[in-house]
Amino acid sequence: xxxxxxxxxxxxxxxxxxxxxxxxxxxxxxLQAAAADKPAAAHDNxxxxxxxxxxxxxxxxxxxxVPPDLGKKIVSAVAQVIRDGDQPGAKRxxxxxxxxxxILALAGPDGSRMHSGRSRQDILSTTRRLMQRERVLxxxxxxxxxxxxxxxxxxxxxxxxxxxxxxGVQAQPTTYAHYLLAFASAFGRDxxxxxxAYARLNLSPLGSGALGTSSFPIDRQRLAxxxxxxxxxxxxxxxxxxxxxxxxxxxxGVCSNAALTMGIxxxxxxxxxxxxxxxIMIQEGRLTGTSSIMPQKRNPYGLNLLRLQASDxxxxxxxxxxxxxxxxxxxxxxxxxxxxxxxxxxTSAFLRMADLLDNLVIDKERALQEVDADYxxxxxxxxxxxxxxxxxxxxxxxxxxxxxxxxxxxxLKPAAIPFDVVQSxxxxxxxxxxxxxxxFPLTAEEYKTSLTAQNMLASSKGLxxxxxxxxxxxxxxxxxxxxxxAGWLALQxxxxxxxxxxxxxxxxxxxx
Numbered sequence: 001x002x003x004x005x006x007x008x009x010x011x012x013x014x015x016x017x018x019x020x021x022x023x024x025x026x027x028x029x030x031l032q033a034a035a036a037d038k039p040a041a042a043h044d045n046x047x048x049x050x051x052x053x054x055x056x057x058x059x060x061x062x063x064x065x066v067p068p069d070l071g072k073k074i075v076s077a078v079a080q081v082i083r084d085g086d087q088p089g090a091k092r093x094x095x096x097x098x099x100x101x102x103i104l105a106l107a108g109p110d111g112s113r114m115h116s117g118r119s120r121q122d123i124l125s126t127t128r129r130l131m132q133r134e135r136v137l138x139x140x141x142x143x144x145x146x147x148x149x150x151x152x153x154x155x156x157x158x159x160x161x162x163x164x165x166x167x168g169v170q171a172q173p174t175t176y177a178h179y180l181l182a183f184a185s186a187f188g189r190d191x192x193x194x195x196x197a198y199a200r201l202n203l204s205p206l207g208s209g210a211l212g213t214s215s216f217p218i219d220r221q222r223l224a225x226x227x228x229x230x231x232x233x234x235x236x237x238x239x240x241x242x243x244x245x246x247x248x249x250x251x252x253g254v255c256s257n258a259a260l261t262m263g264i265x266x267x268x269x270x271x272x273x274x275x276x277x278x279x280i281m282i283q284e285g286r287l288t289g290t291s292s293i294m295p296q297k298r299n300p301y302g303l304n305l306l307r308l309q310a311s312d313x314x315x316x317x318x319x320x321x322x323x324x325x326x327x328x329x330x331x332x333x334x335x336x337x338x339x340x341x342x343x344x345x346x347t348s349a350f351l352r353m354a355d356l357l358d359n360l361v362i363d364k365e366r367a368l369q370e371v372d373a374d375y376x377x378x379x380x381x382x383x384x385x386x387x388x389x390x391x392x393x394x395x396x397x398x399x400x401x402x403x404x405x406x407x408x409x410x411x412l413k414p415a416a417i418p419f420d421v422v423q424s425x426x427x428x429x430x431x432x433x434x435x436x437x438x439x440f441p442l443t444a445e446e447y448k449t450s451l452t453a454q455n456m457l458a459s460s461k462g463l464x465x466x467x468x469x470x471x472x473x474x475x476x477x478x479x480x481x482x483x484x485x486a487g488w489l490a491l492q493x494x495x496x497x498x499x500x501x502x503x504x505x506x507x508x509x510x511x512x
Contacts, residue, residue: 039138039347042340046092048130049099050082051500052123052206054507055226057114059207061510063217066113068510074114075511077107096120117207117218121240124335125205128244130227132251135343136198137496139255140489142350143191147184147482149357154180154475158468161453162279162367163376165268170374173453176362177475178466183265184478190258191485197250198492204229205243208236211330226506228499241329248324248339252317255346259313262349266307273300279367283359302356309349316342371453375404375414380456381447389441392433399429415451419444 057078061071081102085092093099097120103111157176164174204224207213213236220232233239272280282288287302316338324334371377381403382396402425407414417425426440442450449455460467464474 039135039142039344039351042131042134042138042344044092045094045127045131046085046099048127049094049096049123050078050085051130051227051503052126053078053099053103053114054082054503055206055223056116056118058226058503058506058510059219059222060114060116060216062222063219065116065216065218070110070113072511073107074103074111075507077103077111078114079507079511080106096123117209117214117216119210119240121210121330122205122208122236124332125208125240125244126227128335128339129201129203129205129229129247131337131340132247132343133198133201133228133496135340135347136194136201136251137489137492139343139347139350140191140194140485142347142354143187143194143258144482144486144489146350146354146357147187147191147478147485149354150180150184150187151475151478151482153357153360153362154184154471157362157364158471160362160364160367161371161457163371163374165271170371170376172376172379173371173456174466175457175468175471176367177471181471181474181478183261185474186261187258188478188481188485190254190261191481193254193257195485195488197247197254199230200250201247202228202230203233203239203243204231205233205239207232208239211237211240226499226503228496228503237329245324245327245334248320248334251339252320252342255342256314256317258346259310259317259349262306262310262353265353266303266310270300270303270307273303277366279363279370281361281363282356283361285359287356287359302352302359306349306352306356309345309352313342313345313349316345368453372413375407377451377453377456378404378414380459381414381450383459384446384450385441391430391435391437391441395430395433395435398432399426402429415448419447422447 057066057071057074060066061068061074066074081099084090084102093102096115100112100115103114154177157180160176161173162176162179163170164179165171204220204227206223206227207218207220224230224232233243269280272278273282282298282300282302284298287300289297289299289301291297291299320334320338320342323336323338327333378400382393382400385391385396385399386393403414403417403422406412406421406425407417410417423440427438430438440447457466457468460470462470464470
C-alpha cells in the first residue's frame with residue numbers, strides 16, 4: 001500500500017462521504033436515524049494533533065524552515081505515528097509533550113523542527129476550535145433533522161384545533177400546526193446563531209506560538225488553509241490566549257438558549273400528558289415505560305429524558321462560565337473540553353427531540369373537546385361586538401367576563417347558557433358603562449357561532465396568525481429556511497472534506 005493510500009485509509013469515512021449525506025431529502029430527515037440519541041463519534045485529541053502535525057510539516061517545508069530531504073524524514077515519522085496510533089488498543093496521547101517523543105523516536109531530534117514557531121498554547125487553542133467546529137456541524141445536522149420533524153408534523157395538523165395557554169390557563173384556541181411552527185421559528189433563530197458563531201469559530205490560532213509568534217517565517221494563512229479554516233485568527237495574543245474564552249461562551253450560549261426552548265416544549269407536553277384523557281400521547285414502545293408496580297402506567301420516558309438533558313445542557317453552559325470566570329490569560333481552565341461536552345449534549349437532545357416528534361400521537365377530536373370545554377373563544381365574542389355592532393371593546397370584554405363567571409358558577413359552557421340569560425347578563429354589564437344600547441345586538445345563531453373555535457380561527461386576519469392561509473405561508477417560509485440551513489451545512493462539510501483531502505495530498509507529496 002502506498003503512503004497516499006495509508007494516509008487516506010487513516011482518515012475516517014466521514015470526510016469522504018459527507019457531501020453525499022447532505023443530499024438526503026429534507027423532510028425525510030426526521031425519518032432517518034434520528035432515533036439514535038447520540039451524535040456520531042467525534043475525533044479525539046490524538047487525531048487532531050496528527051492533522052496539525054501534517055499541516056505544520058507541509059508549511060515548514062514549503063517555507064524553507066526545513067529542507068526537503070529532512071522534510072521527507074519528518075513526513076515519514078509523522079505518518080508512522082498516526083498509523084501506529086490508529087491500531088486497535090494503541091496509545092493515543094493527547095498532550096503534545098507526550099506525542100512528540102513518538103516522532104523523535106523515528107526521526108531523531110531533527111523531527112522537532114516540525115514544531116518550529118508553535119507552542120502548546122496555540123496547539124491547544126487550535127485543538128479546541130477543530131473539535132468544536134466538527135461538533136457545530138454535527139449540531140446543525142441534528143437541528144435540521146429536528147426542524148424537519150416539526151414541519152412534517154405541522155403539515156399533518158394544519159386543521160387540528162388545540163388549546164393554547166398563558167399563565168398556565170387556557171387562553172385561546174390555535175392549531176397544532178401554528179403551535180409547532182412557533183417552535184420551528186424559535187429553533188431557527190438558534191440555527192442562525194450557530195451559523196454566525198461558526199464564522200467566528202472557523203479561524204485558526206495555529207502558528208501564533210505562546211502568544212507573540214516567533215522569529216521563524218511561519219505562514220499562518222497556509223496553516224489555516226491546510227486545516228480547513230477560513231483564515232487565521234489574526235492577533236496572536238488573542239489567538240493563543242483569549243479567543244477560546246469568548247468563543248466557548250458564545251457556543252455554550254447558543255446551546256443553553258436552545259435547551260430553554262426545549263424545556264418549554266417538554267413542559268407543555270407534560271402538562272397535557274398528565275391529564276386522564278390527553279390529546280397528546282406517545283407511541284408505546286421505546287419512548288414509554290411501565291411502572292414496576294402499577295400496570296396501567298405508560299411513563300413518558302421520551303419527555304423525561306429530554307427534559308433532563310435540556311437541564312444538563314444549561315448546567316454545562318454554566319459550568320464553562322464558572323471555569324472561565326476570573327481566570328488570567330494562559331491558564332488552561334477555559335481551554336478544556338467543557339464546550340465540546342455541551343455541544344455533544346445539545347446534538348443528542350435535538351436528535352432525541354426529532355425522535356419524540358416522530359412518535360407523537362395527536363387525538364384531534366380530544367383536543368377540540370378540551371377547547372370546547374373551556375371559555376377560550378370569548379375574546380372573539382368581544383371582538384365581534386366591536387367589529388359588527390360598534391360596541392366598545394372594554395364593554396364587550398366586561399360582558400364576556402360576566403358571561404364566563406355565570407357559566408362556571410352554573411357549570412355551563414357559554415354556548416349552553418340560555419339566550420335570554422345571555423341577553424340579561426349583557427344588559428346588566430352595559431349599565432356599568434352608562435352605555436345607551438342595552439339590547440344584545442347578536443341573534444341567538446350569531447352568538448353561538450361566535451363562540452366556536454372554528455369561527456375564531458377562520459376570523460383571524462393578522463400576520464403570523466393561526467388562520468390556515470397564514471399557517472401555510474409560514475410553513476413554506478420555514479421549509480425554505482430549512483433548505484438554506486441544509487445547503488449551508490452541505491457547503492461547510494464539503495469544504496472540510498476538500499481541505500482534508502488537500503492536506504493529505506500536500507503532505508504525501510512532500511514525502512515522496
